[in-house]
């Protein structure tokens with residue numbers, strides 16, 4: 001099942017993966033910016049802001065040197081002003097502790113305020129090519145439906161279980177594509193409302209499909 005899931009997901013991604021600017025970089029800071037922007041904002045609104053942001057602050061050192069008021073103004077109109085302030089604080093900390101770089105190990109990354117388990121996994125797998133799992137809302141929903149099927153997606157026990165599922169299904173190669181594929185798949189096929197089960201390559205083995213996942217409460 002694990003192998004089938006990997007193969008189906010990577011095949012689907014090859015045919016359907018979106019061409020997004022942060023998929024053409026391995027720069028840890030650029031990956032971090034995209035992840036923080038995507039936390040509460042739709043992809044189509046993030047793309048132009050991501051480009052504008054990196055033109056203005058191309059490195060962590062450039063961001064660290066900017067004034068906070070400038071940084072929050074550049075962020076507009078994305079909203080949730082805590083996010084640019086967090087990025088700014090991460091930039092200043094990276095300059096103070098690591099010469100303007102981001103470290104690649106989980107523990108040190110997570111020692112930054114504003115970098116949690118998900119963001120650390122994203123930076124490690126997308127920028128450093130490490131075999132690091134990610135579980136955000138989209139990924140949790142996909143893994144829950146395919147491997148668990150029914151129950152309470154939001155309970156702590158389920159979340160913990162989904163992290164271990166995510167670690168287990170992760171391939172040893174193509175980690176970048178696999179994690180990007182998981183997120184895309186959750187955003188476009190296995191969506192929260194009205195999942196496109198009839199187009200879905202996971203359907204033959206999906207634990208939720210017989211329970212009609214379109215009727216789940218979220």
Ligand code: SF4
Nearest residue numbers: 190195197200203206
């Ligand atoms: Fe999601 Fe439906 Fe596919 Fe299952 S069959 S993974 S619920 S889209």
